Amino acid sequence: MTEMRDVFTDLVTEGDELDAIVAGLTPEEWEIETPSPGWTVTHQVAHLAFIAHLARTAATDAEGFQRLANAAKGDFQAAVDGMLAAYMKDSAPHILERWRVERTAADAALAEAGPDAIVPWLVNPLPASVLAAAGMMELYGHGQDVRDALGMVRVPSDRIGHLVFFATRTRDFGYLARGIEPPKEEFRFEVSAPSGQVWAFGPEDAEQRITGTAEDLCLLVARRRHRDDLGLVATGKEAEGWLDIAQAYRGPAGEGRRPGQFAAI
Numbered sequence: 699m700t701e702m703r704d705v706f707t708d709l710v711t712e713g714d715e716l717d718a719i720v721a722g723l724t725p726e727e728w729e730i731e732t733p734s735p736g737w738t739v740t741h742q743v744a745h746l747a748f749i750a751h752l753a754r755t756a757a758t759d760a761e762g763f764q765r766l767a768n769a770a771k772g773d774f775q776a777a778v779d780g781m782l783a784a785y786m787k788d789s790a791p792h793i794l795e796r797w798r799v800e801r802t803a804a805d806a807a808l809a810e811a812g813p814d815a816i817v818p819w820l821v822n823p824l825p826a827s828v829l830a831a832a833g834m835m836e837l838y839g840h841g842q843d844v845r846d847a848l849g850m851v852r853v854p855s856d857r858i859g860h861l862v863f864f865a866t867r868t869r870d871f872g873y874l875a876r877g878i879e880p881p882k883e884e885f886r887f888e889v890s891a892p893s894g895q896v897w898a899f900g901p902e903d904a905e906q907r908i909t910g911t912a913e914d915l916c917l918l919v920a921r922r923r924h925r926d927d928l929g930l931v932a933t934g935k936e937a938e939g940w941l942d943i944a945q946a947y948r949g950p951a952g953e954g955r956r957p958g959q960f961a962a963i
Contacts, residue, residue, distance in 0.1 A: 705830040706809035708857040712834055713801050716746075716841045719850065720794060728790040732847040733922070735953060739847055742840045744785035744793045748778075749836050750800035753829060756817045757807035763818050775950060804833070821948060831864040835946050839920035846922075846960065854892040854913045862889060862912050865919040865946045866899040872943035875951050881906070881936045889915050906934035908941075919946035926957040 720728075720743060728740045737745075755763045769777055785793060811817060813827035824832070838861050845852050866887050870880035886904035889897050889912040897912060908915070910930035917923040918930060918941065925941045932938040945951050 703856065703859060705813070705827050705834065705860045706805065708860060709808070709830050709833050709837075710805050712837045712841070712857055713805065716837060716844065717798065719841075719844060719848070723790075723848075725790065727848065730847045732843040733955065733959070734843050737843070739844055740790050740793060741782065741786065742844050743790075743797050744788075745782055746836060746840055747793060747797035747800050748781050748785055749833070750797065750804040752820075753833055754800060754804035754807050756819055756829065757804065757811050757826060760818050767818070767820055778949075805830075808833075828864070828867065831860040831867075834858075834860040835864050835920065838916055839922055839947075842917070842920065842922040856891050856893050856895075858912050858916050859891060859897055861916045861919070861946070862887070862897055863899065865915055865944070868919075868946045869940070869944075871948055872940065872945045872951065875945060875949065876943060878943075883936060885937055885940070887915070906932075906937040906940075908932055908937055919944045921945055921952060921954040923960060924955045924957045927955075927960060 720739065723739065729738050731738055732742055734742070752763070752766065755766060785796070788796065808817075808826045808830050811826040813825060815826045816823045817826050817829055819829060819832075834857070838858065842852065844850075866885075869885060873880040883906055884900050884904050886900040886902065886907045887898065888907065888909045890910075891897055891912050908930060910928070914923075914928040914930050918925060918928055921944075925944075930941060932941050943951070
C-alpha cells in the first residue's frame with residue numbers, strides 16, 4: 699500500500715496553482731480555445747466552479763445535493779451542459795470570482811467533514827477524502843487544458859499521487875462508459891512519482907500490470923494525452939486493452955486527444 703499525502707491540503711494547493719495562472723489573463727486570453735472542442739479557458743474555469751459547487755453542496759447539504767442529482771438523472775450530460783451554460787452567462791472576471799468562492803467553500807467543507815465521513819455523490823456516496831481526490835482529478839484535467847491552451851508546461855509534483863490513487867479506484871469507468879463488462883481480475887499499478895519514489899497499488903502477483911510514470915498515468919486517465927504519446931507499459935491482454943479506454947470520470951469518454959497532438963513528454 700502506498701502512503702498518501704493529505705488530500706485536503708493538496709486540493710487547496712492545486713487550486714491555488716491554477717488560480718495563479720488564470721488570475722492575470724487578458725480578456726483575449728480568456729477566450730483562447732483549449733484542446734477540449736468548443737471550450738475556451740473561460741469554459742474550463744466555469745466548469746470547475748460548477749464542480750466545486752456540487753462538492754460543497756454534497757459536504758454541507760445532503761438534501762440540496764439530492765435535488766441537484768435528481769435533476770441530472772434523465773440526461774446527465776445535458777444537465778451538466780445546462781449548468782455550464784448558466785455559468786457562462788457571466789463575464790470571465792465574475793466566473794473567476796465565483797470559482798474562488800465555490801472552491802474555497804468546498805475545500806473547507808470537505809476538510810471539516812474529515813477523511814472517512816461519507817458524503818453523497820452522483821453515483822454512490824463517497825468518503826470525503828475520495829471526493830477530494832476526485833476534485834484533484836478535475837483540477838488536473840481542466841488545468842492541463844488551460845496550460846495547453848496558453849502554451850505552458852506543467853511542473854509535476856507529488857500531489858498527483860491522489861489522482862494515481864483515484865485512477866486505480868476508478869479503473870472500471872472506461873469499461874462502463876462503453877457498455878463493456880469490466881474484467882474481474884485485479885490490476886497491479888506501479889508508477890514512479892515526480893520525487894522518484896514508487897507508488898504501487900493492487901496485488902503484487904497480479905498478471906495484469908501497468909508501469910511507467912505517475913505523470914503519464916494521470917494524463918492518460920484524464921484523457922489529456924493519447925496513449926501513443928506516453929511511456930506507459932502494459933503487461934497482459936486486459937491491461938493492454940485498458941490503455942485504450944482508461945478514464946477516471948463517469949459518463950461519456952469524449953474525444954480524448956489524437957496521437958501526436960502534443961509533443962511526447
